[in-house]
Structures are given as structure tokens and as C-alpha cells.
Amino acid sequence: MKKLLSLAVMAIGLAEAQAQDVKIEFITPSIVHVVKGQPTKTLVVTAKPQDVALTKKGNTTSSKELTVKQDAKGNLTFLTAKGKVLLKEKDCDVLQARQTFTLDKDEAIYGLGTIQNGKMNRRGEKKRMEQSNLEDFQNVLQSIKGYGIYWENYSPTLFEDNAEGMTFDAEVGNGVDYYFMYGNNADGVIAQMRYLSGDVPMFPLWTYGFWQSKERYKSAAETEGIVDQYRALNVPLDGIIQDWQYWGSNYLWNAMDFLAEDFSNGKQMIQNVHRKHAHFMISIWASFGPMTQQYRELNEKGLLMPFETWPQSGISHIWPPVMKYPSGVKVYDAFHPEARAIYWKYLKTLYDYGTDAWWMDSTDPDFFNPRESDYAHKVYGGTWRSQRNAFPLETVRGIYQAQRKDYGQKRVFIMTRSSYAGQQHYGSNMWSGDVNSSWDMLRKQVPAGLSYSLTGNPNFNTDIGGFFCGSYNTKGSGSAPRNPQFQELYVRWMQYGLFCPVFRSHGADAPREIWQFGKKGEPVYDAIEKQIRLRYRLIPYLYSTAWQVTSNNDSYMRPLFSDFAADKKVWNITDEFLFGRSILAAPIVKAQYTEEKIIRTDAMTGWNRQNATDGSAAGAIDFTATKTTTKYLPKGAAWYDFWTNKQYKGGQDVTLETTLDRVPMFVRAGSILPLGPEMQYVGEKAWDNLEMRVYPGANGRFTLYEDEGDNYNYEKGQYATITFQWNDKARTLTIGARKGSYPGMLTKRQFTIVTPDGKQQSVNYDGHQTQVRIAK
Structure with a gap:
């Protein structure tokens, strides 16, 4: 390891200190940019450095908020203005783009992204961070001590915390490049990250209603008919989503037009949906089939990437893929401004038909059987390996900026499967991918969403009920909604989804519309309807919270330590969170009426329609029975049960009577x-x-x-x-x-x-x- 030389301060007006191998720059009094070796050409940071007043004493540089010290070995220490140590560097390897830090023994750290292991605290974690269907990474981490780090590197990075320290080790880079942010608490760190990378624009008001989807509606008549049925049942609905293959064959993959016979007049379908007072979202991808106009134009300009992606076969109705008929589908170079312009040129067709929102699928993107030559492929700004994790940011940003430029006033709403740091600024909500339908996976969604929010990205949702539910089809294809095991899971998942910014039912293997689960007067149907109706009653609260997210750097989904960090009992709680600043959401994430099924699928095996069931189904279940659950109420406030108005003192476990149709939720005294x-x-x-x-x-x-x-x-x-x-x-x-x-x-x-x-x-x-x- 190179020994770093002592810090030398440049002009105070530049807010910058530099040594031979270390450069620090105060972006604000609370944010310090550290570069060793070559900096990363940023795709994320939009903030310009302020004129920060600095003082220097020897090897120490201070603003009014932060002090940075450098020791004889070149390692930096970050301290508060009052001298409290926040974080210490241990060692680094500039040429390997690797940096290690020393943490306090009991220091809790959070964030990084949607890691699907059910944990909040990242201590002891070892994770190769590369975007995928189920896990996405923003390289933003924050500490219970009130500071955060944004690791400015877009290549896959190994994060590891062990007895030797906490390390970021990037696969590509000619230097170490990171931002140290001191916010004093979780909200403060989020505010610093948004200062660096952009605020959160408002979503349309209607996006906070209920969205219905499935994989997939196979005709315009079916899609439109779903809206009709909700209206006939007087069950609230604001959005209908059209999933893939409305374009026809896989060779026409993502043609961005209604080319399939059963969608012969897609424009009329959208107009009809609007007449029914609903909004329309459509699936678009980051890849194109070889028979599309987009593919031909992008290919002529060398703007397609060579690696294997979804779908692998041109034959759409057979699994596993028939590889002797390859689809030829290729991902476009979203880093290239010309490629983004071509993408939008064709997407405008769907916008002009009246499409209200974009469902940008596979923005990770799907990247199968990777080869070293794939990683070495040159893209705009570097190689695929060097730019890899920023792909979702660039493809989403391209749509947001183009739509605002060409159409101005209508708010952009994008739902996307992947996200990177700064993406909150580009009108996007991320969902957690093709998760399986299991209680274990439901439990994992809560900390995954909270961890995502802690990176500065507030907009998160999941497929309500889980995506792959085929193992519950014990009475034939699509029978899961009448299987009590799936019914209970779906209701409880919906009760969690009630507290996500986007409230959306979606999945494969079985339909998810409310009438699939029974009829009015039956406990499961009534429980689903009750959650939807409650969501609409909460919209004034939710929309006001949205304004606080935009104007005050708030979050919708807040881990309990955001407001109650002094209560160590909440540091690792993964089944409760604050929804806005007033409501404590405590969804039930364990089966109470049925036995839990153990479901093991991943984003590939789940697509196998032959996935086995265990042949069992729950017997007669009384969903009207009363059960109990125990929840913890944070110390430092009094709490009211939303349903009974009973008041509780904080700092204790409380045992509640529960029913299928009620999600445990509390309101903070003073709300x-x-x-x-x-x-x-x-x-x-x-x-x-x-x-x-x-x-x-x-x-x-x-x-x-x-x-x-x-x-x-x-x-x-x-x-x-x-x-x-x-x-x-x-x-x-x-x-x-x-x-x-x-x-x-x-x-x-x-x-x-x-x-x-x-x-x-x-x-x-x-x-x-x-x-x-x-x-x-």
C-alpha cells in the first residue's frame, strides 16, 4: 500500500485540500469528497461545491460542522466540530480501488440497497454488489452515529464488514472515490445524499391509489375488462398495468407498439380506460428483438450490447428456453446519449396513445451467463464492467428528462425493477423484483424497503402476494387465490403494501384481482376490500407526506431508529416501521391461520411453470377467528391503537388481538x-x-x-x-x-x-x- 502524504490545504475559497495522493473537497460544511488517485467521472453528483470557510491547523482541516484529520500513514479521520470521532480510515489500495474503515464495536450501519436477507444492520455482511432481478445497490451506507458514505464507483463492488474493518473493494477503478456526509441522524444523511444527487419530484396524485396487474393480461379486452369489473363491484381502483408481449412475438420484443392481434387497437383501449376514470401503465424493457425498428437503428450505430439477456429464446410459450431458436434480443447502451434519444423517439408512440406511466422492467438489466468479454465490452464512458451498476440510473434518467423536455407539464411516473444512487431525482419508484410467494420472502421485503429508503431513494413497492405463487396451485392452474395458505399470505402482504408509496397487486401463476379470492361477504374478499378502502382514506396524509419528501427530504417508510435512535431495542427491528411521521406500521408477517409453506425459487427457476407443489392444502380454516400478536412500541412517545384508540406507553411489548381484516397500526401521540x-x-x-x-x-x-x-x-x-x-x-x-x-x-x-x-x-x-x- 502506498503511504499517503500529509494534507496540504489550497485556497479556502475553493473549499479544497490536497496532497500527492489524497484530495479532499468540502462540498458543504457537512459533506466531504475524498479522492485518492483518479476520480470517477460522475453520473450521480449534480451539486456544485459551496464556498466553504475552512481553517487549517497542521494536518487538520475544519469547517463549522466537520473536522478531517490525516495521520502519518495518510489515513483520514472524520470528527464532528466538537471533536467526536465519527469514522476512521484504516488502509486502502488506490490501484485496486479498495478502502477499509474502522467502526465502533457496537456501531450499527444500514443501507446499501435491497439486500434480500431479512436484515437491517449490515455489520458482519459480505456482499458482492451487482444489480440483479432481486437485489439492487445504491452504494450508500449510513451509521447510527449520524454519518453516511456514498461510494462513487459503478463497477460491481465487494462490501465486507469483519474483524479487520469495513471495506469497499471495487472491481474496476484507478482510485478511491467517496463522499463522507454528516447529517447527525438518518434524515440528515438522506438530506445530504439528495443534496448531492437531486431532490424527489412529486408523483401524480392518482399514483397513490390502488394498482392492479398480473403476468399478464393477454388481450385489450381483458385489460379493459378488469377495470369494468372493479367498477361494477364498487371496489376502488386507479391504475391498470399492461405487462409484456402486447407487441407480439419475442422477435418483436419491446417494439413499443401494439402489434399483437389481441391488441389491435391499443390506443382505443387506453382511451376506454381513461373514460372509466383509471390510468394506464405499460411494460417497456431495456432490450429489443431483432425485428424491431429500434434494434435495427441501434445496431447500425453500434449501440447494442453483446451479452445474453431475457428472453433467451424466440419461442415465447415454452420453458425451458428452446435455445436452438435464440431470440436475438439485445440490451441497448443506455449510457450513450444517442441511444437514449433513439429509445425515446420510439417510446413516444405509446405516450401519444395516452399512456400515463412507464413500467421499466429488467433495468438491472438481465445479464445471463456472463463472460469476461461481456464485462470488457466498451460502452459510452467506459466498459460494461466499469459502468455496470449505473445502468438503471441512466435508462430511467433518459425517459424522465426526455418526457419533461418534450411534454412539459404531465408528471413523469416510472416504476422500475432496479435503481442506483440519485435515481430518486428522475420520477421513479423501484419494486423489489420477481420475489417468490412465501412468508419468508414477505418478511424480507420490510427491511429491504427500509434499507432502500435509507440510501435517499424513498419510492419502493413489492409485488403484493409475491410474484411466483405456482406452488399454491394445488387444485389446478391458477387456483392459488382459493387456497387458504395463499389467501392468508396475500392479505397480509397487502396489509404491508398499504404502507408502501405505491400500492400494487401483481404476480404470475394465478390472477390476483379481488374477485379471484371470493365474493363480498366472505372474510378474505372483505379483508382485501377493507385494505383498499383504507388506502384511499389515507391519501390526504400520504400526499402531504409526499410533499414533505419533496420539500423537506422526508421518507415515506422510516425505520424506527430514524425517530427513536436512543432506543437501542429498535435498531434491528425488521417488522415495524413508521409510515410518514405519525403512523407506526406493524404488519403481521407470520402465518396465524394456516401453516407456512417453504418456497424456494429464484428469478429463473420460478419461471418454470412445472414447478412442483407439495400436494397439500390447508383444511377448513376459520378466517373469522381472533388471534394475537406481539409488537414493540418505541420508547420516547405514547401510542394509540388505530383501530381501538387504546393508548399505550412507549418502550414496551404489547400483545394485541388481531383479525384477518386488520393490520396492526398505531398513531403517535401528538399526531x-x-x-x-x-x-x-x-x-x-x-x-x-x-x-x-x-x-x-x-x-x-x-x-x-x-x-x-x-x-x-x-x-x-x-x-x-x-x-x-x-x-x-x-x-x-x-x-x-x-x-x-x-x-x-x-x-x-x-x-x-x-x-x-x-x-x-x-x-x-x-x-x-x-x-x-x-x-x-
């Missing part, structure tokens, strides 16, 4: 929780009489946010907020004067104030401050 009207789709009813639930026990504050819902006028200041403040001692609720305005805004309305004791009173509101006293 002000807005609930909207029940509706069939977002916008059906005005928010002219919101129920405002006030939970005494602490002072509280909540800001209700409203805008036009599906354009970017909010970026120009066209939105309105109303701040509610609860004074617990005086028992008064102050409804502040409305701030801001937007076209179509309600100027007069009512609020119905409700407290846990059942008392309620109505308040007329015309935009001026008013105060309500609530008697005990």
Missing part, C-alpha cells in the same frame, strides 16, 4: 391525521370535509398539502398548505391561515375534528386562521 372520503378513484370526491383525527398526549403539528395533482406547477409555487397545530396543555387545535394557491383550489370547506374518545366537532374554514378548543 394530527387527515382522513379523506371513501372513493372509487382519486379525484372522484373533493376533500371538502376531511376528518382530522387529533391524538392528545403531546404537542403536534401537521401540514396539509394540496395542488393540481398532475403537473409541475407546484415547482412554480402553485400549491396550498394549511398547517394544523395541537397544543396539548391548552387542548386547542389551531388551523393556520392557508398559504399559497392554485387553480381549482377549494376556498371554503369543513373539517371534522375527531379525538380518540369519540368526540367530534365540525369547523367551517375559509382560509383564515381559526382555533378549536377540545374539552376533555
Whole structure:
């Protein structure tokens, strides 16, 4: 290892210190960029360095927030302004792009991405970080001590924490390049990461409703008919998703047009969906079949990559793939600006038909049987190995920027299977891939989503029910929704999905629409409907939280330590989290009515439609029976059971009576929780009489946010907020004067104030401050 020379400070106005082998640059008083050797040409960092005032004493450089020391061996130590040690470098190998750090013995570390092992704390972890169907990596890690690291390298990287230290070891790189961020807590680190790489634009209001999908609707009539059936049953729905092969054969893979016979008029189908007050999302891929226009144009320009990807065979209906009929499908070079422009040129066809949202599948992308020559293939900006993990960022960014440039006002909404650091800035929500339908996998989704959120990317969801459910088809193909084992799993998964930013049912092997599980009046059907209806009631709270995500660097899904780091009992809790700042979500992730099935599939074997079942199915199950579960309530707050309004003191385990149709959830004392009207789709009813639930026990504050819902006028200041403040001692609720305005805004309305004791009173509101006293 090279010995690093002592730090030499350059001009304070440049906020930069440099030695022969080490360069540090203060981007802000709280963010330090460290480079040893050659820096990475950034695809992520958009922030420009501030003019940071620095002081130097010997080998120490300080801002008002951070101090960086360099020892005789060249290793750096990061300290707070008060001298508390945050992190120490141990050693590095510049030529190997490897850096080791020393952590405190009991220091918990979090993030990196959606690692599917059911853990939150990354201590003791060893993981090769390369994008895949089920696991995605953002190279962002944060500590319980309130600092974070963004490892600026796009090649696959080995992360390992052991007795020797915590190490990032990249496969490609001529140097070590990382950002040290001090935020004081989890929210602060997230804010620093978003400062570096971009804020989170608002999604359309309608995206927070319920989405129905499956693999796959095989005709335009079927797709449209799903919306009809939801409307006929009066079950809320806002989105329908069209999965792959609407383009026809695999040789026309991702042609971005309705070429299959059963989709002969896709444009009309989309128009019909809109007339039913629903929105339309469509599957698009990062690869193209050899008979498509896109393939030919990209191929002529050398903008396709040579490796094997999905689908491997041109014969679409046979598994395993018939390799003597190769599909010829190739992934495009998303790093190349010309390739991204070609991609969008053809995608505009679907947009012009009326498509509302993009489902960007295989943005990892699928990369089968990798060869060294594949990794060495030159792409724009480097080699496939050197750029590998940033592929999802570049392909998503290409769509976001192009749509905003060409069409301006309509908000971009992208759902994608993979993500990299900074992707939060490009209108995307990531889902966790083709996970199997098992209780074990459901349990893993909770920490996976929280870990993802801790990297600065707030938008996460999963396939409700799990993607591969074929092992539950014990009474024939597609019978899983009538198998009690799958029914219980699906309901509990939906109750978890209730607290994800996107609420979407999807999967293979069996349909997932509500009527597949029974009929109204039956416990499973009723439980599913209850979750959907609750989701719509929560939308005013959720949309206001979305504004805090955009304007205040908040997160939707918050690990308990984000708010209760002083309570060490919450550091490793993986089945509870905060949904926004008021609701504690505690979904049930273990079977209570049926036996758990052990399901082992991966993203390839799961596609085998012949996957075996064990031949068993649960016997007569009484889903109306009452069960119990135990949940932990964090210390430092009092909590109300959302359903019973019973109050609990924090810092204890509580045992609850549970039913199939209720997800355990609590509301923090001091919260002000807005609930909207029940509706069939977002916008059906005005928010002219919101129920405002006030939970005494602490002072509280909540800001209700409203805008036009599906354009970017909010970026120009066209939105309105109303701040509610609860004074617990005086028992008064102050409804502040409305701030801001937007076209179509309600100027007069009512609020119905409700407290846990059942008392309620109505308040007329015309935009001026008013105060309500609530008697005990």
C-alpha cells in the first residue's frame, strides 16, 4: 500500500485540500469528497461545491460542522466540530480501488440497497454488489452515529464488514472515490445524499391509489375488462398495468407498439380506460428483438450490447428456453446519449396513445451467463464492467428528462425493477423484483424497503402476494387465490403494501384481482376490500407526506431508529416501521391461520411453470377467528391503537388481538391525521370535509398539502398548505391561515375534528386562521 502524504490545504475559497495522493473537497460544511488517485467521472453528483470557510491547523482541516484529520500513514479521520470521532480510515489500495474503515464495536450501519436477507444492520455482511432481478445497490451506507458514505464507483463492488474493518473493494477503478456526509441522524444523511444527487419530484396524485396487474393480461379486452369489473363491484381502483408481449412475438420484443392481434387497437383501449376514470401503465424493457425498428437503428450505430439477456429464446410459450431458436434480443447502451434519444423517439408512440406511466422492467438489466468479454465490452464512458451498476440510473434518467423536455407539464411516473444512487431525482419508484410467494420472502421485503429508503431513494413497492405463487396451485392452474395458505399470505402482504408509496397487486401463476379470492361477504374478499378502502382514506396524509419528501427530504417508510435512535431495542427491528411521521406500521408477517409453506425459487427457476407443489392444502380454516400478536412500541412517545384508540406507553411489548381484516397500526401521540372520503378513484370526491383525527398526549403539528395533482406547477409555487397545530396543555387545535394557491383550489370547506374518545366537532374554514378548543 502506498503511504499517503500529509494534507496540504489550497485556497479556502475553493473549499479544497490536497496532497500527492489524497484530495479532499468540502462540498458543504457537512459533506466531504475524498479522492485518492483518479476520480470517477460522475453520473450521480449534480451539486456544485459551496464556498466553504475552512481553517487549517497542521494536518487538520475544519469547517463549522466537520473536522478531517490525516495521520502519518495518510489515513483520514472524520470528527464532528466538537471533536467526536465519527469514522476512521484504516488502509486502502488506490490501484485496486479498495478502502477499509474502522467502526465502533457496537456501531450499527444500514443501507446499501435491497439486500434480500431479512436484515437491517449490515455489520458482519459480505456482499458482492451487482444489480440483479432481486437485489439492487445504491452504494450508500449510513451509521447510527449520524454519518453516511456514498461510494462513487459503478463497477460491481465487494462490501465486507469483519474483524479487520469495513471495506469497499471495487472491481474496476484507478482510485478511491467517496463522499463522507454528516447529517447527525438518518434524515440528515438522506438530506445530504439528495443534496448531492437531486431532490424527489412529486408523483401524480392518482399514483397513490390502488394498482392492479398480473403476468399478464393477454388481450385489450381483458385489460379493459378488469377495470369494468372493479367498477361494477364498487371496489376502488386507479391504475391498470399492461405487462409484456402486447407487441407480439419475442422477435418483436419491446417494439413499443401494439402489434399483437389481441391488441389491435391499443390506443382505443387506453382511451376506454381513461373514460372509466383509471390510468394506464405499460411494460417497456431495456432490450429489443431483432425485428424491431429500434434494434435495427441501434445496431447500425453500434449501440447494442453483446451479452445474453431475457428472453433467451424466440419461442415465447415454452420453458425451458428452446435455445436452438435464440431470440436475438439485445440490451441497448443506455449510457450513450444517442441511444437514449433513439429509445425515446420510439417510446413516444405509446405516450401519444395516452399512456400515463412507464413500467421499466429488467433495468438491472438481465445479464445471463456472463463472460469476461461481456464485462470488457466498451460502452459510452467506459466498459460494461466499469459502468455496470449505473445502468438503471441512466435508462430511467433518459425517459424522465426526455418526457419533461418534450411534454412539459404531465408528471413523469416510472416504476422500475432496479435503481442506483440519485435515481430518486428522475420520477421513479423501484419494486423489489420477481420475489417468490412465501412468508419468508414477505418478511424480507420490510427491511429491504427500509434499507432502500435509507440510501435517499424513498419510492419502493413489492409485488403484493409475491410474484411466483405456482406452488399454491394445488387444485389446478391458477387456483392459488382459493387456497387458504395463499389467501392468508396475500392479505397480509397487502396489509404491508398499504404502507408502501405505491400500492400494487401483481404476480404470475394465478390472477390476483379481488374477485379471484371470493365474493363480498366472505372474510378474505372483505379483508382485501377493507385494505383498499383504507388506502384511499389515507391519501390526504400520504400526499402531504409526499410533499414533505419533496420539500423537506422526508421518507415515506422510516425505520424506527430514524425517530427513536436512543432506543437501542429498535435498531434491528425488521417488522415495524413508521409510515410518514405519525403512523407506526406493524404488519403481521407470520402465518396465524394456516401453516407456512417453504418456497424456494429464484428469478429463473420460478419461471418454470412445472414447478412442483407439495400436494397439500390447508383444511377448513376459520378466517373469522381472533388471534394475537406481539409488537414493540418505541420508547420516547405514547401510542394509540388505530383501530381501538387504546393508548399505550412507549418502550414496551404489547400483545394485541388481531383479525384477518386488520393490520396492526398505531398513531403517535401528538399526531394530527387527515382522513379523506371513501372513493372509487382519486379525484372522484373533493376533500371538502376531511376528518382530522387529533391524538392528545403531546404537542403536534401537521401540514396539509394540496395542488393540481398532475403537473409541475407546484415547482412554480402553485400549491396550498394549511398547517394544523395541537397544543396539548391548552387542548386547542389551531388551523393556520392557508398559504399559497392554485387553480381549482377549494376556498371554503369543513373539517371534522375527531379525538380518540369519540368526540367530534365540525369547523367551517375559509382560509383564515381559526382555533378549536377540545374539552376533555
